[in-house]
Amino acid sequence: MSNVIEKRPRDLLTVRDGLSHQALQALTRGEALIVRIPGFVSAGVCQLIARGLLRQGYDDYLNAPAVGRIGMSFFETGCKADVIDQYFATALPNIRLLRNACSPYQCPIDVFRCAVDEAWPSGASLQSLSGRKMFVGLSRNMRPGAPLLAHHDLFARLAPHDAEANDLLMQMAVNIYVNVPQHGGELMMWRDEITDAEFLRRRGDKYGMDIEPLGAPDIVVKPQTGDLILFNARKLHAVAPGAGSDRLTLSCFLGFRGDSHPLTFWS
Ligand SMILES: O=C(O)CCC(=O)C(=O)O
Numbered sequence: 001m002s003n004v005i006e007k008r009p010r011d012l013l014t015v016r017d018g019l020s021h022q023a024l025q026a027l028t029r030g031e032a033l034i035v036r037i038p039g040f041v042s043a044g045v046c047q048l049i050a051r052g053l054l055r056q057g058y059d060d061y062l063n064a065p066a067v068g069r070i071g072m073s074f075f076e077t078g079c080k081a082d083v084i085d086q087y088f089a090t091a092l093p094n095i096r097l098l099r100n101a102c103s104p105y106q107c108p109i110d111v112f113r114c115a116v117d118e119a120w121p122s123g124a125s126l127q128s129l130s131g132r133k134m135f136v137g138l139s140r141n142m143r144p145g146a147p148l149l150a151h152h153d154l155f156a157r158l159a160p161h162d163a164e165a166n167d168l169l170m171q172m173a174v175n176i177y178v179n180v181p182q183h184g185g186e187l188m189m190w191r192d193e194i195t196d197a198e199f200l201r202r203r204g205d206k207y208g209m210d211i212e213p214l215g216a217p218d219i220v221v222k223p224q225t226g227d228l229i230l231f232n233a234r235k236l237h238a239v240a241p242g243a244g245s246d247r248l249t250l251s252c253f254l255g256f257r258g259d260s261h262p263l264t265f266w267s
Pocket residue numbers: 148153173174175186187233237238239249251
């Protein structure tokens with residue numbers, strides 16, 4: 001008879017002493033679904049960076065109308081060769097654009113990249129795809145009233161023939177919350193995973209699935225300004241519409257390929 005007790009992952013782990021190896025391992029070992037690090041950026045600096053981002057200005061996603069962004073998400077390429085070329089041509093210029101938008105403050109994604117490299121024994125670096133450096137640090141603007149539809153994020157779907165996109169053991173989503181509306185804007189997550197084929201069928205011609213028919217989410221987290229939140233992006237997740245002000249984030253993915261492999265960053 002087995003005396004192994006199956007342990008359900010903790011829904012949310014709040015870490016108050018900053019990003020650490022243990023905090024990252026809680027996710028990679030499946031011990032937590034969401035890790036929250038409060039105060040990664042101070043509220044005062046967030047306010048100033050928010051101004052810089054809004055001054056820079058947001059364009060809508062090519063394939064997700066009503067979601068504003070600075071920089072391009074690899075998700076927008078949708079396996080189209082010309083959009084993939086556009087993504088790589090703008091990757092490094094867009095990293096610099098975001099850095100300038102945050103200036104004279106440090107771009108929080110740059111600080112995050114250093115902190116992960118320092119915390120993870122095998123280090124961490126910017127993801128390349130077939131020798132081309134990817135973009136990292138996408139800023140999203142969810143305007144009042146706009147939800148982010150339910151979805152999971154899967155690198156391999158977007159680069160089915162690239163080895164670097166097909167050897168991930170986990171894809172973590174990373175968000176730094178630069179401005180959070182007073183009401184709404186919660187991150188919602190469902191514990192059950194669905195296959196990508198089922199996801200693509202159920203989302204139809206939209207980028208994600210409507211939230212209502214999914215029923216109540218298993219986990220709801222209201223981010224606070226300055227939070228760094230990491231989660232397992234393979235779980236269905238969505239963002240509730242906010243009210244009052246824009247919901248501004250800086251984001252990336254973090255790829256895990258095993259304890260002795262470097263982590264990688266991309267957007
Ligand atoms: O903005 C958020 O809280 C989550 C956005 C998201 O879907 C992601 O980072 O993968």
